[in-house]
Amino acid sequence: MIPELGNFALVLALLLALAQGTLPLAGAARGTQSWMNLARPAAQGQFVFVAIAFGCLTYSFVTNDFSVLYVASNSNSGLPLQYRVAGVWGGHEGSLLLWVLMLSLWTMAVSVFSRHLPDDIIARVLGVLGLVSVGFLCFMLFTSNPFDRLLPAAMDGRDLNPLLQDPGMVIHPPMLYMGYVGFSVAFAFAIAALLSGRLDATWARWSRPWTTAAWMFLTLGIALGSWWAYYELGWGGWWFWDPVENASFMPWLMGTALIHSLAVTEKRGAFKSWTVLLAIFAFALSLLGTFLVRSGVLTSVHAFATDPKRGIFILAFLVVVIGGSLTLFAWRANRVGLGGQFDVVSRESFLLTNNVLLAVAAGSVLLGTLYPLFLDALNLGKLSVGPPYFETVFVPLMAPALFLMGVGPMARWKQAHVPELATRFKWAFAVAVAGGLLLPLTMGTWTPMASFGLLLAVWIVASSLTTLASRLKQTPGSGIAKWRAQSRSYYGMLLAHMGVAVFVVGVTMVKSFEAEKDVKLAPGESVELGGYTFRFDALNDVKGPNYVAVRGTFAVTQGASAVGMMYPEKRMYHVQKNAMTEAAINTRFTRDLYVSLGEPVEAGDGKAWVVRVQVKPFVDWIWGGCVLMALGGLLAVLDKRYRLATRRQSAPLPASDARLTAAS
Amino acid sequence: MSTATPATLKPRHRRIILIVTGVAGLAIAAALVLSAFQQNLVFFFTPSQVAANEAPQGRAFRVGGMVEKGSVKRQPDGVTVHFVVTDSAKTMPVAYKGVLPDLFREGKGVVAQGRLENGLFVASEVLAKHDENYMPPEAAEAMKKGQAINEKAARSIVNSPSSK
Numbered sequence: 001m002i003p004e005l006g007n008f009a010l011v012l013a014l015l016l017a018l019a020q021g022t023l024p025l026a027g028a029a030r031g032t033q034s035w036m037n038l039a040r041p042a043a044q045g046q047f048v049f050v051a052i053a054f055g056c057l058t059y060s061f062v063t064n065d066f067s068v069l070y071v072a073s074n075s076n077s078g079l080p081l082q083y084r085v086a087g088v089w090g091g092h093e094g095s096l097l098l099w100v101l102m103l104s105l106w107t108m109a110v111s112v113f114s115r116h117l118p119d120d121i122i123a124r125v126l127g128v129l130g131l132v133s134v135g136f137l138c139f140m141l142f143t144s145n146p147f148d149r150l151l152p153a154a155m156d157g158r159d160l161n162p163l164l165q166d167p168g169m170v171i172h173p174p175m176l177y178m179g180y181v182g183f184s185v186a187f188a189f190a191i192a193a194l195l196s197g198r199l200d201a202t203w204a205r206w207s208r209p210w211t212t213a214a215w216m217f218l219t220l221g222i223a224l225g226s227w228w229a230y231y232e233l234g235w236g237g238w239w240f241w242d243p244v245e246n247a248s249f250m251p252w253l254m255g256t257a258l259i260h261s262l263a264v265t266e267k268r269g270a271f272k273s274w275t276v277l278l279a280i281f282a283f284a285l286s287l288l289g290t291f292l293v294r295s296g297v298l299t300s301v302h303a304f305a306t307d308p309k310r311g312i313f314i315l316a317f318l319v320v321v322i323g324g325s326l327t328l329f330a331w332r333a334n335r336v337g338l339g340g341q342f343d344v345v346s347r348e349s350f351l352l353t354n355n356v357l358l359a360v361a362a363g364s365v366l367l368g369t370l371y372p373l374f375l376d377a378l379n380l381g382k383l384s385v386g387p388p389y390f391e392t393v394f395v396p397l398m399a400p401a402l403f404l405m406g407v408g409p410m411a412r413w414k415q416a417h418v419p420e421l422a423t424r425f426k427w428a429f430a431v432a433v434a435g436g437l438l439l440p441l442t443m444g445t446w447t448p449m450a451s452f453g454l455l456l457a458v459w460i461v462a463s464s465l466t467t468l469a470s471r472l473k474q475t476p477g478s479g480i481a482k483w484r485a486q487s488r489s490y491y492g493m494l495l496a497h498m499g500v501a502v503f504v505v506g507v508t509m510v511k512s513f514e515a516e517k518d519v520k521l522a523p524g525e526s527v528e529l530g531g532y533t534f535r536f537d538a539l540n541d542v543k544g545p546n547y548v549a550v551r552g553t554f555a556v557t558q559g560a561s562a563v564g565m566m567y568p569e570k571r572m573y574h575v576q577k578n579a580m581t582e583a584a585i586n587t588r589f590t591r592d593l594y595v596s597l598g599e600p601v602e603a604g605d606g607k608a609w610v611v612r613v614q615v616k617p618f619v620d621w622i623w624g625g626c627v628l629m630a631l632g633g634l635l636a637v638l639d640k641r642y643r644l645a646t647r648r649q650s651a652p653l654p655a656s657d658a659r660l661t662a663a664s
Numbered sequence: 665m666s667t668a669t670p671a672t673l674k675p676r677h678r679r680i681i682l683i684v685t686g687v688a689g690l691a692i693a694a695a696l697v698l699s700a701f702q703q704n705l706v707f708f709f710t711p712s713q714v715a716a717n718e719a720p721q722g723r724a725f726r727v728g729g730m731v732e733k734g735s736v737k738r739q740p741d742g743v744t745v746h747f748v749v750t751d752s753a754k755t756m757p758v759a760y761k762g763v764l765p766d767l768f769r770e771g772k773g774v775v776a777q778g779r780l781e782n783g784l785f786v787a788s789e790v791l792a793k794h795d796e797n798y799m800p801p802e803a804a805e806a807m808k809k810g811q812a813i814n815e816k817a818a819r820s821i822v823n824s825p826s827s828k
Binding site for chain 1: 675678681682685686689690693694696697700701703704705706707708726738741742743761762763764766767777805
């Protein structure tokens with residue numbers, strides 16, 4: 001009964017989405033007020049019904065209703081409650097439902113927090129969001145319905161993949177989807193601008209907080225996924241350039257370009273067409289990412305082709321969304337215009353260069369991710385593109401971007417002068433060079449890559465602080481008043497850029513100085529690595545709620561002082577019979593120790609194991625940097641001027657403000 | 665022609681400079697990406713293809729198939745493992761030093777990445793996916809091709825009993 005109710009709620013949501021996706025758009029084109037007014041109630045009603053459907057599926061999971069095919073495939077009566085709830089988005093159908101729930105949540109938020117927007121704009125934005133929702137609801141109802149029944153019902157479920165039975169995996173997909181789906185709002189604003197032909201600083205100010213919010217969630221989602229892979233896959237890798245990861249990284253790169261381009265559009269009225277194009281691509285890559293990960297195309301192109309209904313629907317949907325919006329772009333872009341002029345050396349040109357570098361980076365990831373799939377689909381042979389490709393490409397692409405990140409916020413809009421910039425940054429640059437040359441020595445060895453990475457990180461910090469100091473100096477007032485005069489979005493930018501520096505430190509240190517050893521150890525034996533001694537003390541059997549495990553006890557010492565005890569496990573889950581490596585991690589501010597049990601070795605008393613021990617300097621800075629970036633995004637979203645806009649809708653910014661306020 | 669600062673350039677010249685630097689930058693970036701791409705493609709071969717000398721020497725590639733039953737031998741150091749990958753037509757010895765993935769089993773599908781060194785495939789990476797019944801697509805493909813070779817060989821023996 002409950003699943004049928006959920007199904008019915010989805011059908012009602014589809015009908016409301018159809019209304020939301022057609023009438024307001026037509027109303028905006030014809031100027032019919034009553035049709036435009038439909039957008040808000042339709043959007044809010046749609047949210048209610050999607051939420052009901054989501055509640056119904058959750059209920060089926062919690063009550064172990066194995067007469068629902070999706071529940072039977074992704075849950076089990078022995079599964080702890082929190083993972084039964086997370087199981088809702090453990091597979092393809094439920095992920096789609098989560099996607100639609102997020103979409104209706106964002107749509108609802110737009111409909112609530114947009115009272116100050118003109119009626120025709122809000123009608124168009126909500127209309128486009130409604131159309132996207134129609135596509136997803138149709139896909140779900142016609143090809144991947146999570147409420148399909150399994151008759152006769154299964155005795156018990158096939159269980160959730162043990163890898164997903166982890167707190168990190170409970171929140172990772174919702175975060176990631178908040179980000180993916182959030183770009184649909186930026187996309188809807190871009191399409192609305194094309195339709196109405198109005199794209200000015202005011203438009204950018206409406207669109208910016210939504211885009212930054214989406215980017216913030218995506219940043220957190222990717223960081224969570226990376227962290228999860230690090231501690232849960234058991235072998236200490238934090239980024240594999242796996243297609244699944246690339247799928248989320250591409251929209252992030254585009255989204256990062258987009259928030260910077262939007263800043264220029266807001267402050268200078270420039271980059272208009274480029275901003276619209278980036279919004280379209282960011283959303284297109286989000287769609288592509290969703291489908292790549294959840295459709296099964298990555299596991300096997302051919303298995304995907306044997307279920308052509310889904311594949312054709314996905315391809316058609318992508319073609320309609322991307323093709324349609326690019327056609328609209330080609331037709332209307334000249335009405336939007338290019339925007340203001342600027343010099344070869346100016347903040348605009350620096351931001352444009354960064355944008356192009358980010359777009360090229362996204363393109364290179366796309367090439368490395370899709371090319372093997374294409375060849376395979378056409379039966380032209382099998383090949384893979386590994387981490388070396390991505391690393392070779394990313395270092396030279398990101399290095400100039402990181403350098404410009406320091407210069408950009410100081411450079412003047414429209415026209416900047418190289419000698420003036422050189423004078424202002426000479427100390428920051430000297431500090432960066434000195435830091436880059438000397439800091440690696442604290443780790444004992446000096447390598448060019450470590451030196452280069454640290455140079456860039458120190459440069460970002462030093463140049464950002466230089467810019468902060470010069471802004472404070474230019475601000476009238478004294479002491480704390482100077483600090484308070486800076487906008488929240490400026491502090492947001494500062495924090496996010498610091499986050500990038502922290503991230504760069506993490507990546508550089510791990511890549512340059514990590515140590516790893518695979519050894520055979522019997523209880524009582526010990527191994528030394530990077531100044532730490534790991535003594536294998538004991539081996540015990542332990543019992544979890546739905547698994548049994550072997551647990552090793554390791555005592556770690558550094559010189560004469562004890563560091564701590566570590567307990568890596570090898571688990572065997574009852575239902576899926578998968579062995580799982582549960583690593584033990586000892587975290588300090590500047591390093592992680594990482595111990596994982598490999599496999600037992602048939603020798604002597606049979607108690608020896610192959611053990612992998614690792615020392616990972618500064619690895620947590622990688623995720624720490626991402627958290628700082630996301631916090632920076634949050635600060636920027638909370639900037640006062642987005643709320644001020646409520647009162648003075650399209651008052652132009654005073655010129656002095658435009659010159660002083662930074663691109664955040 | 666002496667002290668032309670950007671400020672004194674005509675807008676048209678300025679735009680040309682912008683466009684030229686932009687196009688040059690993009691060309692450099694594209695060249696960089698494509699050459700890195702070219703150099704880092706890892707091709708996949710079946711043991712039969714390797715036996716027929718189709719695999720590259722001195723370049724990393726992937727090989728896939730089934731781990732032959734009874735072939736996994738741990739070396740005295742405890743961390744080096746030797747095993748044999750088969751596509752049921754040909755076999756190929758593999759050496760790997762390190763911890764094997766959780767789902768590495770005899771008689772199951774496997775994909776290894778590495779280089780050929782004197783007939784021995786020295787793997788830098790061994791992949792086996794996290795699902796008991798799941799076969800890496802490359803490994804499944806290799807088995808299918810290997811069996812096709814076997815069938816063809818069997819048929820040719822039946823059809824021409826006189827040859828050899």
